[in-house]
Amino acid sequence: MSDRTAKEVRAQAAEWISRRDGEGWNEAAQADLDAWLAKSDAHVVAFLRAEAAWSRADKLVALKPQSSRRIAETLKDVLPTALRAVAAAVVIAVVGVAANTYLATSNEKTYTTPVGGRETITLVDGSQIALNTDTVLRMDLSGRDRKVWLDRGEAYFHVTHNAQRPFRVFAGNRTVTDLGTRFSVRRDSERFEVAVMEGKVAFDPGKEQEKPIALLPGDVAIATATKVSVTKKPSRALAESLGWQRGLLIFDNTTLADAAAEFNRYNSQKLVVDRTAARLPVVGTFRSNDVEAFARVTKEVFGLRSEKRGQSIVIAR
Amino acid sequence: MAETVETGREGAGARLAGADMTASDVHAWFVREVLPLEAALMQFLRHSLRNKNEAEDLCQDVYVRVYQAALKKIPDPAKPFLFTVARNLLLNRVRHEAIVSIEAVADLEALNIAKDEPGADRWVIAREELRLLETALSRLPRRCRQAVILRKIEGLSHREIALRMGISEKTVDRHISDGVNALADALFGEGRSR
Numbered sequence: 001m002s003d004r005t006a007k008e009v010r011a012q013a014a015e016w017i018s019r020r021d022g023e024g025w026n027e028a029a030q031a032d033l034d035a036w037l038a039k040s041d042a043h044v045v046a047f048l049r050a051e052a053a054w055s056r057a058d059k060l061v062a063l064k065p066q067s068s069r070r071i072a073e074t075l076k077d078v079l080p081t082a083l084r085a086v087a088a089a090v091v092i093a094v095v096g097v098a099a100n101t102y103l104a105t106s107n108e109k110t111y112t113t114p115v116g117g118r119e120t121i122t123l124v125d126g127s128q129i130a131l132n133t134d135t136v137l138r139m140d141l142s143g144r145d146r147k148v149w150l151d152r153g154e155a156y157f158h159v160t161h162n163a164q165r166p167f168r169v170f171a172g173n174r175t176v177t178d179l180g181t182r183f184s185v186r187r188d189s190e191r192f193e194v195a196v197m198e199g200k201v202a203f204d205p206g207k208e209q210e211k212p213i214a215l216l217p218g219d220v221a222i223a224t225a226t227k228v229s230v231t232k233k234p235s236r237a238l239a240e241s242l243g244w245q246r247g248l249l250i251f252d253n254t255t256l257a258d259a260a261a262e263f264n265r266y267n268s269q270k271l272v273v274d275r276t277a278a279r280l281p282v283v284g285t286f287r288s289n290d291v292e293a294f295a296r297v298t299k300e301v302f303g304l305r306s307e308k309r310g311q312s313i314v315i316a317r
Numbered sequence: 318m319a320e321t322v323e324t325g326r327e328g329a330g331a332r333l334a335g336a337d338m339t340a341s342d343v344h345a346w347f348v349r350e351v352l353p354l355e356a357a358l359m360q361f362l363r364h365s366l367r368n369k370n371e372a373e374d375l376c377q378d379v380y381v382r383v384y385q386a387a388l389k390k391i392p393d394p395a396k397p398f399l400f401t402v403a404r405n406l407l408l409n410r411v412r413h414e415a416i417v418s419i420e421a422v423a424d425l426e427a428l429n430i431a432k433d434e435p436g437a438d439r440w441v442i443a444r445e446e447l448r449l450l451e452t453a454l455s456r457l458p459r460r461c462r463q464a465v466i467l468r469k470i471e472g473l474s475h476r477e478i479a480l481r482m483g484i485s486e487k488t489v490d491r492h493i494s495d496g497v498n499a500l501a502d503a504l505f506g507e508g509r510s511r
Contacts, residue, residue: 005373
């Protein structure tokens with residue numbers, strides 16, 4: 001259909017926007033741009049998209065700190081400082097009502113989400129934490145270390161790394177220490193899981209003789225009461241495991257029983273899968289809060305029976 | 318505007334230069350009504366395609382068709398039209414593929430998701446948008462991010478940025494164009510769906 005991929009055309013459009021944004025722009029350049037646009041409607045739509053994005057980025061000026069002295073410093077030391085200033089400005093300018101909660105750094109704060117809920121917290125240092133369903137997390141940023149306790153549930157961390165202020169996640173006797181990273185941590189009653197999307201973390205399973213394990217992108221460590229294992233997952237699978245941030249459950253050859261268990265984390269209406277249907281493979285993307293749609297699709301695809309019993313839906317052959 | 322607009326390739330440049338009011342109406346309409354639907358469209362396409370990498374290309378194809386149709390007559394409302402075009406392109410593709418996956422069966426569900434998700438088609442409110450921009454900014458490579466900050470937050474020209482960063486203007490252009498690309502994805506595409 002398109003002779004060039006969307007990526008290439010969009011990159012070209014972005015180049016035109018950048019050129020026009022610079023000083024060398026003149027009539028001849030404009031004529032070149034017009035000629036490029038006239039070549040294909042694909043060029044036109046890509047250009048409109050890039051142009052709209054770049055002009056909306058003007059809003060970034062809202063992140064500018066008030067004091068000009070701070071600007072000078074920001075520019076001199078370039079990024080770590082700049083980003084800190086930017087992040088602080090975002091919190092002040094953006095969070096509004098909740099600002100008190102986020103800015104208070106003197107003691108421990110507790111964040112909870114109900115079953116089916118999720119929430120994103122932005123810290124003053126620019127780090128972000130997304131809480132999944134039914135999660136309890138405590139945080140103390142007052143000390144040298146940034147400390148977070150995951151008491152229950154699942155959270156995704158995008159940490160602004162700062163060697164002077166290690167970011168540690170505690171779950172019972174286990175500790176995850178950020179070494180510059182995006183990672184997720186999940187704590188169920190008997191199982192603990194750390195998955196690393198980017199960077200590096202040190203995972204301390206909290207056993208006497210064992211040393212912390214270094215986890216790299218794609219590594220997933222699973223710890224139970226008795227053992228710890230580390231496996232490698234392709235990045236696509238990792239990305240899919242984070243579908244919850246968009247309210248989605250993504251299954252790729254997941255057994256029906258496991259898929260149902262996932263749904264049950266998000267909903268008060270529980271799925272019960274009969275042994276006869278437990279091992280059927282499920283592929284697809286579903287809204288985590290729409291159990292009935294999931295039951296309907298599995299019914300149609302596998303020819304199963306489903307039956308409501310009180311607060312449960314029972315699925316069987 | 319009652320005149321018909323020629324859709325020949327020749328016209329595109331002239332129209333974009335603002336010579337033709339109707340074309341600039343179409344452009345404004347596209348930016349206002351169609352681009353905000355990209356997150357929902359991409360979600361739908363990714364869900365429906367076996368090869369997720371094709372979603373971006375297909376999105377671009379959908380845009381071209383919607384845009385070409387709009388030059389003749391602006392479809393109102395935009396959303397059902399956009400998704401009809403997307404579905405037709407997908408069906409064309411499915412006809413050429415022998416395998417029908419469970420995902421294809423789930424497509425109807427997906428279409429409902431994409432159509433009914435509350436707020437998915439509206440511009441995010443200002444603070445949400447600023448958050449998206451800030452997140453996108455923080456994910457840019459260091460030098461690229463620095464160039465965008467100097468341009469958009471500090472208001473320096475490309476030449477001043479080049480001096481400040483000790484690089485050529487050409488390199489500044491490249492950092493900025495990478496930034497434009499990433500910000501567009503963050504505002505309209507992947508970054509928006511959550």
